[in-house]
Amino acid sequence: MGCITTGETLEENRNNMQSALSFHLQAIANDNEPIPQPRGIESYVDALENSEGEELFLTYINFQSVLPEFVIA
Numbered sequence: 001m002g003c004i005t006t007g008e009t010l011e012e013n014r015n016n017m018q019s020a021l022s023f024h025l026q027a028i029a030n031d032n033e034p035i036p037q038p039r040g041i042e043s044y045v046d047a048l049e050n051s052e053g054e055e056l057f058l059t060y061i062n063f064q065s066v067l068p069e070f071v072i073a
Contacts, residue, residue: 014059022066 003024007013028035044058 010057013057014061017059018061018066021061025066 003020005013005016005020007016025035044056048056
């Protein structure tokens with residue numbers, strides 16, 4: 001399960017990542033599926049080690065900024 005995005009600049013890519021994550025999580029919620037727990041940095045290290053030369057960009061996106069209605073206070 002996951003989503004992917006690209007962009008011409010880092011800023012565009014980050015904005016696209018936020019939108020893609022929002023749509024992805026909303027679809028999961030609409031299907032009454034549980035929101036997956038973060039897998040941690042190890043999953044990104046594994047992806048990098050198994051890549052075929054792709055460039056990977058890791059960024060932090062605040063969950064509350066993506067889907068504030070799903071954040072439990």
